[in-house]
Amino acid sequence: HWQKVIVEKEVESTNKMLKELGESLPDKTVFIASKQWGGTGRLGRSWSSPEGGLWFSLLLKPVLPMEELPLITLTMAAALWEGIYNHLGIQVKIKWPNDIIWEGKKLAGILTGIKGDMDKVDYLIVGIGVNVNNPIPPELEYIGLSLKDIVKRQLNLNHLLLDILNCVEKYYQLFLTNKREGILAINKRHSTILGKAIEISTFKGKEEVIARDIGDDGSLIIEDKSKRIRKVLSGDVSLKKW
Ligand code: BTN
Numbered sequence: 001h002w003q004k005v006i007v008e009k010e011v012e013s014t015n016k017m018l019k020e021l022g023e024s025l026p027d028k029t030v031f032i033a034s035k036q037w038g039g040t041g042r043l044g045r046s047w048s049s050p051e052g053g054l055w056f057s058l059l060l061k062p063v064l065p066m067e068e069l070p071l072i073t074l075t076m077a078a079a080l081w082e083g084i085y086n087h088l089g090i091q092v093k094i095k096w097p098n099d100i101i102w103e104g105k106k107l108a109g110i111l112t113g114i115k116g117d118m119d120k121v122d123y124l125i126v127g128i129g130v131n132v133n134n135p136i137p138p139e140l141e142y143i144g145l146s147l148k149d150i151v152k153r154q155l156n157l158n159h160l161l162l163d164i165l166n167c168v169e170k171y172y173q174l175f176l177t178n179k180r181e182g183i184l185a186i187n188k189r190h191s192t193i194l195g196k197a198i199e200i201s202t203f204k205g206k207e208e209v210i211a212r213d214i215g216d217d218g219s220l221i222i223e224d225k226s227k228r229i230r231k232v233l234s235g236d237v238s239l240k241k242w
Pocket residue numbers: 012013014015016036038039040041042043045047049054055056057098099108109110111127128129130
């Protein structure tokens with residue numbers, strides 16, 4: 001169960017708040033803000049967070065080795081998938097490792113960070129941003145979408161949050177008890193990239209490959225141009241349109 005829930009009107013970033021306060025807060029703290037003026041996304045991008053969206057972060061203090069980290073993001077992706085499904089009955093897509101997609105556009109994203117170092121993870125901060133009733137800035141309309149645009153009505157943020165948090169609890173419990181099948185099954189079944197040609201950028205550069213599978217450790221299994229099967233632990237993926 002959630003140990004502590006903090007609700008603020010406006011902060012720079014819920015991830016940043018938890019990163020700073022994490023030491024003094026209990027495991028399983030939820031930090032929610034109506035608005036963020038400095039929301040961040042992956043790869044140092046900014047994340048537009050006006051009123052109407054769901055912007056929250058989770059503080060988790062599991063004891064786990066670094067290798068388990070990629071799976072945390074997939075755990076949250078599965079929870080988001082099911083939370084949205086339970087709330088609205090729609091089946092969204094998951095773009096490995098952290099995007100929730102509808103008809104090619106991004107509905108939600110996950111940003112997993114750690115405090116600590118490679119040897120010892122002190123705590124995890126998982127930030128989740130869901131576009132719900134908020135407008136998408138015009139310059140992002142070609143890549144982003146809000147849930148209200150799909151169902152053509154305003155949604156109740158608190159009810160949606162509860163449905164998502166219930167699923168986070170369920171999937172996080174699966175993660176902690178090492179029951180990965182359920183987490184992986186959702187990620188595979190609803191993947192938007194498996195079996196497709198993608199462009200993946202990692203620290204080594206960009207490459208065109210085929211996404212083949214998701215590994216038990218949460219990695220993406222790809223087939224490269226020379227038909228070699230390889231494992232990618234993290235990266236940024238975009239679908240190739242032929
Ligand atoms: C991404 O897709 O790049 C991840 C987006 C994560 C956004 C959320 S909103 C709540 C939390 N606070 C932040 O500053 N970022 C995350």
